[in-house]
Amino acid sequence: MKPLENLVVLEFCQFMAGPSAGLRLADLGARVIKIERPGKGESGRQISIKNLFSGDDGIVFHTINRNKESYAADLKSPEDLKRIKKLIEQADVMTHNFRPGVMEKIGLDYETVKAINPRIVYGVVTGYGNKGPWASKPGQDLLLQSLSGLSYLSGDKNDAPTPFGLAVADMLCGAHFVQGILAALIRRGKTKAGALVEVSLLESIIDFQFEVITTYLNDGGKLPDRAMRGNGHAYLSAPYGVYKTKDRYLALAMEDLDTLGETLGCYELLEYKGSDSWFVYRDDIMRKLGLFLKERTTAEWLAILEPADIWCADILNYEEFLNHAGYKALQMEQETVTATGDRIRTTRCPIRIDGERLFSPKPAPMVGQHVKDIERDFNLSAGYGNAS
Amino acid sequence: MLMIKPLEDILVVDFSQFLSGPSASLRLADLGARVIKVEKPETGDICRQLYVSNLIMNGDSSVFHAINRNKESFVADLKSEIGRNEVWELVKQADVVMHNFRPGVMERLGFDYEAVKLVNPEVVYGEISGYGDEGPWRDKPGQDLLVQSLSGLTGLSGNGDKGPVPMGIAIVDILTGAHLAQGIMACLVRKGISNVGGLVQVSMMESIVDFQFEVITTYFRDGGEPTVRSLKNNAHAYLGAPYGIYRTSNGYMAIAMASIPQLGELLNCPALLEYQEVASWFNERDQIKSILAKHLLGGTTEQWLAILEPADVWCSDVLTWEKLMQHEGFKVLDMIHEVTMGDGYRYRTTRCPIKIDGEYLLSKKGAPKLGEHTAAIIEEMLVKHTLGK
Numbered sequence: 001m002k003p004l005e006n007l008v009v010l011e012f013c014q015f016m017a018g019p020s021a022g023l024r025l026a027d028l029g030a031r032v033i034k035i036e037r038p039g040k041g042e043s044g045r046q047i048s049i050k051n052l053f054s055g056d057d058g059i060v061f062h063t064i065n066r067n068k069e070s071y072a073a074d075l076k077s078p079e080d081l082k083r084i085k086k087l088i089e090q091a092d093v094m095t096h097n098f099r100p101g102v103m104e105k106i107g108l109d110y111e112t113v114k115a116i117n118p119r120i121v122y123g124v125v126t127g128y129g130n131k132g133p134w135a136s137k138p139g140q141d142l143l144l145q146s147l148s149g150l151s152y153l154s155g156d157k158n159d160a161p162t163p164f165g166l167a168v169a170d171m172l173c174g175a176h177f178v179q180g181i182l183a184a185l186i187r188r189g190k191t192k193a194g195a196l197v198e199v200s201l202l203e204s205i206i207d208f209q210f211e212v213i214t215t216y217l218n219d220g221g222k223l224p225d226r227a228m229r230g231n232g233h234a235y236l237s238a239p240y241g242v243y244k245t246k247d248r249y250l251a252l253a254m255e256d257l258d259t260l261g262e263t264l265g266c267y268e269l270l271e272y273k274g275s276d277s278w279f280v281y282r283d284d285i286m287r288k289l290g291l292f293l294k295e296r297t298t299a300e301w302l303a304i305l306e307p308a309d310i311w312c313a314d315i316l317n318y319e320e321f322l323n324h325a326g327y328k329a330l331q332m333e334q335e336t337v338t339a340t341g342d343r344i345r346t347t348r349c350p351i352r353i354d355g356e357r358l359f360s361p362k363p364a365p366m367v368g369q370h371v372k373d374i375e376r377d378f379n380l381s382a383g384y385g386n387a388s
Numbered sequence: 389m390l391m392i393k394p395l396e397d398i399l400v401v402d403f404s405q406f407l408s409g410p411s412a413s414l415r416l417a418d419l420g421a422r423v424i425k426v427e428k429p430e431t432g433d434i435c436r437q438l439y440v441s442n443l444i445m446n447g448d449s450s451v452f453h454a455i456n457r458n459k460e461s462f463v464a465d466l467k468s469e470i471g472r473n474e475v476w477e478l479v480k481q482a483d484v485v486m487h488n489f490r491p492g493v494m495e496r497l498g499f500d501y502e503a504v505k506l507v508n509p510e511v512v513y514g515e516i517s518g519y520g521d522e523g524p525w526r527d528k529p530g531q532d533l534l535v536q537s538l539s540g541l542t543g544l545s546g547n548g549d550k551g552p553v554p555m556g557i558a559i560v561d562i563l564t565g566a567h568l569a570q571g572i573m574a575c576l577v578r579k580g581i582s583n584v585g586g587l588v589q590v591s592m593m594e595s596i597v598d599f600q601f602e603v604i605t606t607y608f609r610d611g612g613e614p615t616v617r618s619l620k621n622n623a624h625a626y627l628g629a630p631y632g633i634y635r636t637s638n639g640y641m642a643i644a645m646a647s648i649p650q651l652g653e654l655l656n657c658p659a660l661l662e663y664q665e666v667a668s669w670f671n672e673r674d675q676i677k678s679i680l681a682k683h684l685l686g687g688t689t690e691q692w693l694a695i696l697e698p699a700d701v702w703c704s705d706v707l708t709w710e711k712l713m714q715h716e717g718f719k720v721l722d723m724i725h726e727v728t729m730g731d732g733y734r735y736r737t738t739r740c741p742i743k744i745d746g747e748y749l750l751s752k753k754g755a756p757k758l759g760e761h762t763a764a765i766i767e768e769m770l771v772k773h774t775l776g777k
Contacts, residue, residue: 003574003586028574049408049602049626051667052609071561100609132720138644142623143704146642149712153556153631155546161640161706163623164555165544171599173741175566180742182573183394183419189580191392196745201743208562210738211407212440214454217724217736218708219443221599223708224556234534235440240533242542242552243604249552251537253529254438276442313534315552318607318615321540329523332597350598352589353569354565 002029003353007185010035010087011068012096012108014042016141017201018125019064020174022095025181026067027349027358030093033374034065034365035084035346038072041367046139054342057364062344066336071370075106083380084108089117090378092179097125100135100244110196120194121184128202139201144169148205152232153212157226173204194330211223227289230281238279238285242315248298251310257285263308266292336363391747393420398576399725401426401478403487403499405433407532407558408592410455411565416572418459418740418749421484421529424460424765425756432463432758446733448492448755456738456755457727463759466497475499480507484515484572490519490530493542501587512575514568514588527592532558535592540615541600542774544625548617548674548771564595566746604624619674628670629663629677633706638688643703648676654699655692657683722748729754 007030011022019034019042023085026032036042041057042064049057071087073080085108088094094113096103103109110122127139137143145151145163155162176199184195206213212224212235224234233278234253239252239260252260257278261269268288274279293301298314305312321327334348375381398421402413410425410433417423427433435446435455443450462478466470479485485504487494494500494515501513518530524526528534536542536554546553572587579585597604602628607615614722617625621632623642630643643651648669652660659679663669669676676743684692696703705711723741728734733754740749 001579001582002573003571003578003579006581007577025571028570035549049606050610051670052606059606059609060602062529063602070396128717129721132717133715134717137704137717138700138702140644140702141642142633142642142644143702145623146633146640146704146706147712147715147717149707149709150557150641151706152708155550155553155556157452159546159550160621160635162553162556163548163624163633163642164559165546165617165624166561166599166603167624168555168599172562172566175563175570176741178570179415179419179566179573180744182570183575183742184744185577186573186580187392187396189577195394196743198723198743198746199741202718202720203723204719206721206738207741208559209557211451211454212557213709214735214737215440215443215450218445218450218453219441221710222441226556230551231556233556233558242537242554244551249537251533251542251554253531253533275439279442298643311529311531313528313537315537315542317543318540318604319612320540322604322607324538326519326523326525326538327593327597329525330520330591330594330597332594346605347597347601350567350590350594350769351574352587353571353575354587355589 002358004029007031007092008090008092008278009033010094012094012098013125014097015044015047016064016170018095018169018175018177020171021177022068022180023064023066024178024349025093027360028351032068033370034068036070036072036367038368041070041072049358053306054338054344055263055340055366058238059344062338062364067360067362068345068365069370069374070365070368071371075108081107081319086114086380087378088113088120090119091120092185093121093123095123095177096119096295097123100126101129105111114194118190118194121181121188121197122194123181123197125177126198126200131202134202139202142202144205146315148207148209150205152224154231155225155226156231157228159226168208169201171211172208173199173201176204176207227286230286231250237275238282239289241286243290245293245298245301246296248375249315250293250298250301251315255310260310263304263310264292298373331357334359334361336361338363339366339369355360391745393749395420396763398422398483399481400424400484400486401482401675403489404516405488406435406438406745407451407561408564409486409488409568410435411562412514412569412572413456414455415565415569415740416484419742419749422460423458424462424761425456425476426478427461427463427758435505436758439712445735446729446731447757448741453735453755457737458751458753460761460765461756461759462765463762472498474766476507478765479504481769482508482511483576484512484514486568486572488516491517491526505585509691510583510585511580512586513571514572514577517569517589517591519593520591530592532560535560535596538601539593539596541596543615544603544617545622546617547622547698548619559594559599560592563598563599564592565589567595567598618677621677627692629673630680632677634681634684635685636687636692641684641689641692641708642704643696646701651680651701652702654695655683725750727752727754730757730760
């Protein structure tokens with residue numbers, strides 16, 4: 001039995017952070033119903049990367065919204081709103097990422113919803129929280145990376161600020177959203193009462209930096225200093241980083257420089273006495289090591305380093321990685337088939353429960369695809385308004 | 389009335405070290421659980437000695453302090469009979485047991501899921517591995533940079549004219565910890581309904597694949613085309629212009645998705661008006677970005693933001709932590725709080741990012757000294773044990 005079986009989640013969220021949380025809850029066993037405006041549906045349907053679509057919806061939408069159902073409703077229509085409220089009465093969780101004030105106007109704010117269903121866990125995602133000068137700023141991933149100091153941690157010393165090349169604020173915020181919702185459901189199991197769960201992209205991207213921000217807060221406020229070349233982490237000593245070899249690249253993690261120098265036969269490294277100097281002279285050490293590593297191929301270095309238990313790895317691109325036996329052994333892939341018969345190969349949930357991988361063949365829904373099923377299962381059309 | 393924290397009364401016994409596991413138990417602690425770290429004598433969690441920027445705070449590394457506040461420390465030698473007996477008492481009473489040893493180690497130590505389940509059938513047992521328990525990478529060290537390097541992730545950040553660029557934070561550890569916390573809590577939800585425990589397994593490699601789910605799905609869809617970062621100003625290899633960070637006359641600015649001709653008009657940059665086709669924003673992004681980059685050098689960040697923000701173009705300044713922490717938008721969040729250790733040592737760190745019932749989840753408790761709570765826990769367990777009989 002999947003852990004969240006029989007739980008019903010109503011997802012009013014759009015784009016990435018909220019829907020990625022809905023996907024996780026779905027894969028863990030919940031029934032997730034997207035509430036979308038009729039016709040166009042959620043705005044994330046129009047987002048395309050590399051101009052790739054399946055039907056009218058971007059591949060990104062299909063990736064984030066598989067394993068969900070769709071119910072179309074115009075929240076400004078009193079009839080539709082009545083049905084939605086009846087659905088809310090029977091739901092365990094609802095989530096939205098509207099800007100502050102929007103749900104109040106519609107009449108589905110937490111206080112109203114709690115009166116309809118005191119057991120509901122009500123989740124809200126915002127960009128920057130609901131107060132302060134950024135409260136109405138667009139909650140877009142790259143902007144959050146830029147405002148939060150994150151872009152000064154990757155890349156090399158002389159590079160411009162270098163963002164993470166994925167929507168990291170969205171993904172982390174979605175993960176925190178799931179955590180908050182699940183924690184509230186655990187409490188509800190004991191107290192029978194629901195909860196309001198709020199997360200924001202800004203708080204999530206700050207939390208992500210908690211180790212280095214804590215360092216910054218306690219080292220007298222020194223700003224991060226990236227390594228000159230091959231930077232892997234602004235706060236870690238040599239050799240941590242990436243190096244060019246004769247034919248490819250090589251990653252080296254934390255390592256005792258004496259051991260590394262002896263193992264490689266790179267005796268220059270032995271001149272740096274004491275681990276403090278491995279941070280202080282990081283650029284010199286990495287430069288010398290870099291020149292040394294260029295002399296042989298990655299495979300040759302790995303053959304020397306791996307048997308000596310030195311933390312190192314080849315650097316792979318997608319083609320090499322996704323065809324590697326190490327990746328294949330994970331069985332990370334699955335295929336969903338859309339309502340129009342289009343096959344979409346994607347990844348699965350990364351969590352295993354009771355020794356089982358969590359697969360789900362259910363594709364992303366078309367707008368309103370499940371209206372009939374949902375009206376039947378939740379008894380929405382039968383005499384609503386005066387029924388018990 | 390004070391809020392009841394959602395995981396109040398839940399006991400977590402955590403054998404994990406470094407970052408991935410301990411970041412998960414920190415979240416559980418902040419959500420209200422009682423977390424007891426089981427540490428080996430003398431050195432404890434290796435993270436205590438993982439100094440970054442050569443900073444030592446009250447005997448331990450700054451990262452240890454960040455990751456392990458709000459927890460208790462119990463020292464036990466798992467290879468001695470006394471130590472094992474004590475830990476068995478803890479494990480019997482635990483709601484959650486978790487570790488991040490390499491595959492096979494917990495079996496040797498004797499606290500693997502099957503063994504724990506025998507004495508505590510309703511336990512939720514969480515484990516983290518580097519690469520799962522099969523395949524050629526099974527015994528490879530589960531270290532963040534190595535997993536980034538193997539998983540294709542380093543081909544996504546930085547500009548096209550650079551080599552591999554790692555993400556400069558332990559992204560793999562943090563995501564794996566987040567997923568473990570999710571799995572554990574999902575099983576606690578189920579336990580509340582049906583009184584069964586569960587086994588939760590995550591691996592660093594599966595978590596970092598999940599993180600790339602959008603672009604890996606795209607890679608499958610586009611027939612496996614190589615991942616190409618834009619030559620300059622790259623912020624996402626799979627997105628078109630203008631998505632990126634640009635230099636201005638006095639700093640930097642970020643521009644997310646936007647219409648290129650609209651930008652051309654707003655910024656008075658006629659060369660951009662030629663890109664009317666939406667497809668060209670991706671296909672010709674190097675040219676577009678280079679035109680835009682040159683143009684933006686001609687004004688200050690404030691000047692450009694004053695034009696773009698009112699037009700609802702997604703853009704922002706690029707801040708250091710120093711600037712961020714001076715900004716009212718950050719201050720209103722109260723993200724920084726001070727915690728106090730058992731010996732009175734105080735330090736500042738960040739709080740849990742989740743708000744429940746309108747309240748922040750705060751805890752004043754700093755990280756524990758090695759073995760700080762061993763004696764008290766033994767006494768408490770013995771009392772419970774005796775009363776239990």
